[in-house]
Each structure stands twice: as structure tokens, then as C-alpha cells.
């Protein structure tokens with residue numbers, strides 16, 4: 502299906518990335534945007550990503566086929582309420598929020614069950630705003646959908662095929678299962694990262710600990726730099742599942758504390774053995790292997806030697822690679838190779854060279 506008319510409310514990291522991915526998959530698409538930051542709107546217009554900025558929901562074009570709510574979760578819920586009586590009947594509605602039960606209940610209460618499908622791309626970063634958005638952010642990432650009972654099967658298929666067309670991997674689940682799952686794999690980890698950094702700040706009287714914090718601390722604490730307002734709203738709208746995960750995590754901390762107090766070497770080793778085995782069994786094929794300011798992603802056919810050709814081109818031009826990763830897209834039999842660099846100059850040089858040799862970004 503050739504989608505043409507989209508409206509986005511919120512053009513930050515996720516809204517901007519969706520707009521860029523849409524424009525890549527559907528170059529003739531017209532995207533209208535309601536976004537309070539005019540600078541982001543102007544930038545997106547000048548880059549040819551969006552068609553126009555809207556001043557109010559009254560200006561949403563009546564021919565909108567798909568409307569995305571891309572602001573923090575509580576504001577998405579409020580926008581849905583305001584939009585309900587004003588939208589043309591053939592517009593499908595979705596959101597990108599990190600919690601799902603709350604907005605699904607709102608949609609049902611507003612009588613929008615047949616037109617609203619909850620959505621949540623399982624990709625992102627600690628950065629915010631349109632300037633951090635990227636057409637590749639959602640590529641090869643799971644995109645969770647939580648349609649309600651009244652959402653027609655045919656419309657679920659439409660949503661799934663749209664998400665596949667922008668490179669995401671759609672996955673349907675219930676709002677309750679969604680909220681419990683993300684409380685464990687996303688919400689609690691963000692809270693742990695933030696409190697771990699707070700622990701360092703409070704313990705670090707002389708400021709030396711901060712200097713010593715190396716790889717492990719940096720890996721586990723990156724997401725502590727995420728948007729405060731976004732996380733405030735996520736925590737309050739997924740209160741019960743998050744409280745349950747905190748309680749379970751507290752029990753685990755108590756267990757390891759007891760093993761250390763009682764000097765039980767087996768208990769300590771067993772924690773690392775069991776967790777390490779499970780961690781190693783995790784699927785790393787979906788999404789974001791590389792997070793870097795200076796990174797590119799290019800399409801490579803899955804044939805032997807592709808990486809050595811690229812590394813030879815770069816090395817022979819004195820461009821140093823910092824990291825390499827492949828996002829396998831098993832359905833299409835090709836991968837997106839992500840390469841990161843130490844400097845912006847190296848990144849720009851790599852783009853020019855690889856473009857010259859016919860690689861597609």
C-alpha cells in the first residue's frame with residue numbers, strides 16, 4: 502500500500518526518526534507536524550523531511566491516513582482526548598509512548614478502539630530532540646503494537662505492513678504484557694542507571710571516583726542521561742509494574758548482600774554464572790549495536806569479504822575505525838553495517854569514500 506499523508510504530534514528523537522524513515526520509504530509522502538519547538542519544524546522543512554508545521558490540532562489535514570502521537574506519554578494521552586471529536590473518520594491513530602495500558606484505556610473510554618492502535622518502538626537513545634533523530638533508528642528494531650479488542654484485524658495488518666516497510670519488526674502483544682515486560686527490560690534499568698550515578702555523586706567526596714569510573718560503569722550508566730520529563734511521565738503511568746520490579750530487584754540485592762555478609766563464595770559465583778549464561782543467550786541481532794556521535798550505517802549484501810573491502814578502503818585512506826557492528830535483517834537477507842569513528846572528520850571522509858565506491862547508506 503502506498504501511504505501518502507501523515508501527521509505527527511511531537512517531532513523529537515522518535516517523531517523525527519519516524520518522519521525521516523517515512524520519507525526514505527515513501528519519498529512522495531506528505532508529513533504535517535504539530536511541534537512546539539519551531540526550530541525543529543524549520544529544520545525538518547529545510548531538510549525536505551516534512552511538508553508543513555501546524556499551529557493547532559484544528560489544522561490537522563483531513564486527508565491524514567496515519568497520525569502518530571510522539572510526545573511524552575501523559576501528553577500523548579491528553580492529545581488523544583483533544584483529538585477524539587475532531588478527526589476525520591478515515592484517519593488511523595497510533596502513539597509511540599513507552600507505556601501502553603494507560604493510553605489504551607483512554608482510547609477505549611473515548612470510543613476510539615476501532616481507530617487507535619498503541620505502538621512502541623523498542624529503539625532509542627539517551628538523546629532527545631529532532632537534532633538527534635535518525636532515519637535508521639528504528640531499522641531492524643522491534644516495534645511493539647498493542648491493538649485493543651475493537652481494532653480490526655485488517656487494520657492490524659495495515660499497521661504491521663507499514664512498520665515493515667520502514668524497516669522495523671512489528672510484534673503484537675497485550676498492553677498488560679507490554680507494561681510488565683518493559684518495566685523489567687527498560688524502566689527499571691533506567692532507574693537503576695540514574696540511582697547508580699546518584700550513588701557515585703554522593704560517595705565521591707573528592708571527585709576522584711568519577712575519574713576512575715571506567716567501561717563497566719559507563720556501559721551501565723549511559724541511560725542515566727535520558728530526558729527527565731519523559732521518564733517522570735513513564736514512571737507515573739506504569740506505577741504498579743515498576744513497583745513490582747523494584748521489589749523483586751530489592752530481594753535480589755538482599756540475597757547477594759547476605760551471600761557477601763556470610764562470606765558464601767558459592768552464592769556469589771552462582772549469581773555471575775547463572776546471569777552470565779542467560780546474558781550470553783540474549784539475541785543481539787535486533788537493533789542498535791553502536792551508539793556513537795560519529796557513526797554511519799550502510800547496506801551490505803550478506804556475502805563473504807564485504808567487511809574486508811570496506812575496512813581496506815578506509816585503512817588505505819588513513820581513516821581509523823572505532824567499532825563495527827552488523828544488524829542482520831534475516832527477512833531480507835542483507836545487513837546494515839554500522840561503523841563508528843573517533844572523529845567527525847574521519848566520519849565525513851568515510852562517507853565520501855564509501856559513496857565513491859558505490860556503497861548505499
Ligand SMILES: NC(=O)C1=CN([C@@H]2O[C@H](COP(=O)(O)OP(=O)(O)OC[C@H]3O[C@@H](n4cnc5c(N)ncnc54)[C@H](O)[C@@H]3O)[C@@H](O)[C@H]2O)C=CC1
Pocket residue numbers: 510511512513514515516535536537538541571572573574576577597598599600621622623624625626627628629630631728731735
Ligand atoms: N527516547 C527514547 O529512546 C524513546 C522514547 N519513546 C517514547 O517516545 C515519546 C517521545 O520521546 P522522545 O522523542 O525521546 O522525546 P523528545 O523530547 O525527543 O521529543 C518529544 C517532542 O515532543 C514535543 N512536544 C512536547 N510537548 C508538546 C506539545 N504540547 N505540543 C507540541 N509538541 C510537544 C517536544 O518539543 C519534543 O520535540 C515518549 O512518549 C517516549 O516515551 C519510545 C521509544 C524510545
Ligand SMILES: O=C(O)C(=O)Cc1ccc(O)cc1
Pocket residue numbers: 598599622623624625626627687724
Ligand atoms: O537508549 C537506550 O538504550 C534505550 O533503552 C532507549 C529507550 C528508551 C525508552 C524506550 O521506551 C525504549 C528505548
